[in-house]
Amino acid sequence: MKKFALIGLAGYIAPRHLKAIKDTGNELIAALDKFDSVGVMDSYFPNADFFVEIERFDRHLEKLKYERGQVLDFMSICTPNYLHDSHIRMALRRGADAICEKPLVLNPWNIDALQKMEKESGKKIWNVLQLRMHPSIIKLKEKVDNAPVDKIFDIDLTYLTSRGNWYYTSWKGDESKSGGIATNIGVHFYDMLSWVFGEVKANVVHVHTHDRAAGYLEFKRARVRWFLSINQNALPEEIKKSGQRTYRSIKIEGEELEFSGGFTDLHTKVYESILEGNGYGLEDARQAIEIVHEIRNSKPAGLKGEFHPFAKKDLEAHPFNR
Structure with a gap:
C-alpha cells in the first residue's frame, strides 16, 4: 500500500x-x-x-x-x-x-x-494524460499506425464547453494563471493529437480571444483544423435548443469519432500505469506544452488558409464579439 x-x-x-x-x-x-x-x-x-x-x-x-x-x-x-x-x-x-x-x-x-x-x-x-487511455483513442492510434506510411489524415476538432461569468473572475479567466483558453480546455486534445499523429510540422492561429480560439495544426500524419470556445453563443443551434451546454466533435476523414463515453475510470487506469512504472513523464508532456505556448504567443492570422468552418460561422453570427 x-x-x-x-x-x-x-x-x-x-x-x-x-x-x-x-x-x-x-x-x-x-x-x-x-x-x-x-x-x-x-x-x-x-x-x-x-x-x-x-x-x-x-x-x-x-x-x-x-x-x-x-x-x-x-x-x-x-x-x-x-x-x-x-x-x-x-x-x-x-x-x-x-x-x-x-x-x-x-x-x-x-x-x-x-x-x-x-x-x-x-x-x-x-x-495525467488520460485521453491516451480512452478506448476510442487507442483504436484510432492503432488505425493510424497500421495505415500506409504516407497517409495524411484530415481532421476537424471542435470543442465547445459553455462557461458562465464566474469563469472570468476565477483564476481560469486570467491568462497568466491558466495559460488562456487553448491551454485550459484544449491541452488534453493537443496531447492526444500529438500521441496519435506524431510531431508538429505547422501551428497557425486564426482566432484567439478571451473566450474562443481557432487554428490549424499539421502533424506528421494529420492536418487538423480546430475550434475551441467557452461562449454558449458559439454552440450550434440544435445543441442550444436541446438545452445542452457542451458540444464535442472529432471528425476524421469526414467520419465522426465515437467519443461520448468511456471516461469513467480513466484516472484509475492512469494511476495503475504509474504504479507499474509505465506512466507518462516530462518528455511525453512536452509537445502539447509547446503547442499551447505557441498558440498563446502567436498573432492571429485571421480567416486565411485552412481555417475551421466554425471560425467563419462564428464571426458571421457574432461580428462584435471579437
Missing part, C-alpha cells in the same frame, strides 16, 4: 484522483486546499488529515516521516495551472513522486528545469 498526499482537494478534478487512489488499494494520508468545502473526503478517506495552510501541511508530512516513519510515496497535484510547477517541486523535495494534472506546466522551459530536479532527486514526475 502506497502513501499519498493530495493538493487541490476542493477542485473539480480531485474526486477522480481520490477514487483512483482508493481503487488501486492505496492510502491518502494528508490533503491540502485553501478552501475547506472538502466533505468529498468522507466517501474515500475520512481519516486523512486535512490542511488549509501549506506550511502546516508541509510540517505535518515531515512529522509523519520523522516521528512515525511514514514515508510519502506520491503527491497528487490538482491545483490551478500556474501552481503546478511549484507543487511538483514540493513533491520532489518531500521525497515523493509527483502525479500532476495537465497542463503539467505553462512553458516549455519549465520542463527543462524540472528535468534537472527530477534527476537530482531520483524521483519521477508523472502527467
Whole structure:
C-alpha cells in the first residue's frame, strides 16, 4: 500500500484522483486546499488529515516521516495551472513522486528545469494524460499506425464547453494563471493529437480571444483544423435548443469519432500505469506544452488558409464579439 498526499482537494478534478487512489488499494494520508468545502473526503478517506495552510501541511508530512516513519510515496497535484510547477517541486523535495494534472506546466522551459530536479532527486514526475487511455483513442492510434506510411489524415476538432461569468473572475479567466483558453480546455486534445499523429510540422492561429480560439495544426500524419470556445453563443443551434451546454466533435476523414463515453475510470487506469512504472513523464508532456505556448504567443492570422468552418460561422453570427 502506497502513501499519498493530495493538493487541490476542493477542485473539480480531485474526486477522480481520490477514487483512483482508493481503487488501486492505496492510502491518502494528508490533503491540502485553501478552501475547506472538502466533505468529498468522507466517501474515500475520512481519516486523512486535512490542511488549509501549506506550511502546516508541509510540517505535518515531515512529522509523519520523522516521528512515525511514514514515508510519502506520491503527491497528487490538482491545483490551478500556474501552481503546478511549484507543487511538483514540493513533491520532489518531500521525497515523493509527483502525479500532476495537465497542463503539467505553462512553458516549455519549465520542463527543462524540472528535468534537472527530477534527476537530482531520483524521483519521477508523472502527467495525467488520460485521453491516451480512452478506448476510442487507442483504436484510432492503432488505425493510424497500421495505415500506409504516407497517409495524411484530415481532421476537424471542435470543442465547445459553455462557461458562465464566474469563469472570468476565477483564476481560469486570467491568462497568466491558466495559460488562456487553448491551454485550459484544449491541452488534453493537443496531447492526444500529438500521441496519435506524431510531431508538429505547422501551428497557425486564426482566432484567439478571451473566450474562443481557432487554428490549424499539421502533424506528421494529420492536418487538423480546430475550434475551441467557452461562449454558449458559439454552440450550434440544435445543441442550444436541446438545452445542452457542451458540444464535442472529432471528425476524421469526414467520419465522426465515437467519443461520448468511456471516461469513467480513466484516472484509475492512469494511476495503475504509474504504479507499474509505465506512466507518462516530462518528455511525453512536452509537445502539447509547446503547442499551447505557441498558440498563446502567436498573432492571429485571421480567416486565411485552412481555417475551421466554425471560425467563419462564428464571426458571421457574432461580428462584435471579437
